[in-house]
Amino acid sequence: ACQSHAAAAVAIAQLLGLIGQVLRFGDAATQPQRSQHPLLPLLTQLWPVLRDVADGGLLRDEAVSRALFQLFSRLVTALSAARVSDDSQGSDVTMLVQYLSAGILQTVRARLSCSSAALHCACSIVEMLAAPCGPGLLSASLLQELSVAVMVDRLQELQSQGQEVSLQGLFGEDWPACVEEFFGLLQLHLVFAPHLLTSSTSGV
Numbered sequence: 751a752c753q754s755h756a757a758a759a760v761a762i763a764q765l766l767g768l769i770g771q772v773l774r775f776g777d778a779a780t781q782p783q784r785s786q787h788p789l790l791p792l793l794t795q796l797w798p799v800l801r802d803v804a805d806g807g808l809l810r811d812e813a814v815s816r817a818l819f820q821l822f823s824r825l826v827t828a829l830s831a832a833r834v835s836d837d838s839q840g841s842d843v844t845m846l847v848q849y850l851s852a853g854i855l856q857t858v859r860a861r862l863s864c865s866s867a868a869l870h871c872a873c874s875i876v877e878m879l880a881a882p883c884g885p886g887l888l889s890a891s892l893l894q895e896l897s898v899a900v901m902v903d904r905l906q907e908l909q910s911q912g913q914e915v916s917l918q919g920l921f922g923e924d925w926p927a928c929v930e931e932f933f934g935l936l937q938l939h940l941v942f943a944p945h946l947l948t949s950s951t952s953g954v
Contacts, residue, residue: 759811762803766817769796773824793825804853815857815864822850823874847875851892859899861922869931872896876938893939900932 773793804818826846850871857868872892900920908919921928 756811759814763811763813763817766803766814766821770817770821770824773821773828793828801849812863815862816867819854819857819864819867819871822853823871826850826871826874827878850875855892855895855899858896858921858928859903861904863922863924865922866924866927866931869896869928869935873931873935873938876935876942893935896932896935 800818800821803814854868854872858865862868875892904920905915908915913919917929918925921932
């Protein structure tokens with residue numbers, strides 16, 4: 751059973767990687783005058799499957815979780831590139847951001863081995879949706895909750911348990927990449943949405 755589960759996880763991670771590559775090259779075919787991404791019909795059918803993978807036990811597999819967050823990052827990019835002035839697409843993107851934000855926060859709080867991939871997905875959200883072309887799609891709540899989860903809740907937990915405070919203790923075993931992505935997230939806020947950074951840090 752363990753071997754079959756491992757084989758299934760490897761196959762799913764590879765499939766997610768292939769889908770991500772298709773999305774990447776699909777972005778190149780997206781022109782400013784297009785009303786939707788050329789792969790949007792495929793993404794619409796694929797989304798329930800991706801949610802089943804994300805909400806299922808396979809997300810505990812490091813390869814699957816990393817591949818899934820990488821695919822989500824490209825999905826955000828694809829939908830954002832196609833969003834021109836269609837309010838219905840804007841609603842879809844907003845719902846996607848809300849769903850991904852919850853998954854990112856849950857992953858970082860649990861200090862899973864895929865936390866850096868989750869934070870990279872958060873960077874994609876900020877870079878693509880908090881830019882001037884997409885105002886209002888991203889609130890400050892994700893950055894604020896991530897900051898509280900890492901800098902406040904986890905710090906207090908370590909101190910209450912008498913453990914040494916370290917970057918590994920704050921972020922988990924993937925801490926070098928997590929630190930890089932976390933500060934990258936802050937930098938993107940400074941570049942694309944400094945007002946969100948101000949409102950998020952005021953609540954920490």
